[in-house]
Amino acid sequence: xxxxxxxxxxxxxxxxxxxxxxxxxxxxxxxxxxxxxxxxxxxxxxxxxxxxxxxxxxxxxxxxxxxxxxxxxxxxxxxxxxxxxxxxxxxxxxxxxxxxxxxxxxxxxxxxxxxxxxxxxxxxxxxxxxxxxxxxxxxxxxxxx
Numbered sequence: 001x002x003x004x005x006x007x008x009x010x011x012x013x014x015x016x017x018x019x020x021x022x023x024x025x026x027x028x029x030x031x032x033x034x035x036x037x038x039x040x041x042x043x044x045x046x047x048x049x050x051x052x053x054x055x056x057x058x059x060x061x062x063x064x065x066x067x068x069x070x071x072x073x074x075x076x077x078x079x080x081x082x083x084x085x086x087x088x089x090x091x092x093x094x095x096x097x098x099x100x101x102x103x104x105x106x107x108x109x110x111x112x113x114x115x116x117x118x119x120x121x122x123x124x125x126x127x128x129x130x131x132x133x134x135x136x137x138x139x140x141x142x143x144x145x
């Protein structure tokens with residue numbers, strides 16, 4: 001039980017650290033008046049990931065408060081199935097990014113091509129969103145295989 005509380009504290013500290021770093025970066029960009037669609041998207045990606053993380057932390061905190069372990073057999077199974085499904089969808093997401101790179105570059109950033117950081121950021125954001133969607137689906141699903 002004590003291990004679970006320590007894990008929750010570490011997850012919370014890491015989430016706050018990431019959010020603080022994004023806030024500092026946002027302050028720096030706004031102070032230099034270099035805002036663009038690309039910088040806004042680069043803010044949104046870590047914020048989305050942190051919001052998902054805070055959702056997980058909140059749920060786990062309720063479990064620990066009720067005396068339940070952070071991970072039981074069902075939650076491990078949900079995580080494994082969500083990971084497997086999101087991995088497969090992420091491969092298609094990466095393929096879509098590579099096929100439609102000019103479209104994403106023009107619409108999102110007003111550029112001709114995506115640079116490496118934009119591509120990686122979009123890939124990570126997509127993976128996090130896929131995992132969250134599949135995790136919600138398998139968590140709400142009654143019986144798991």
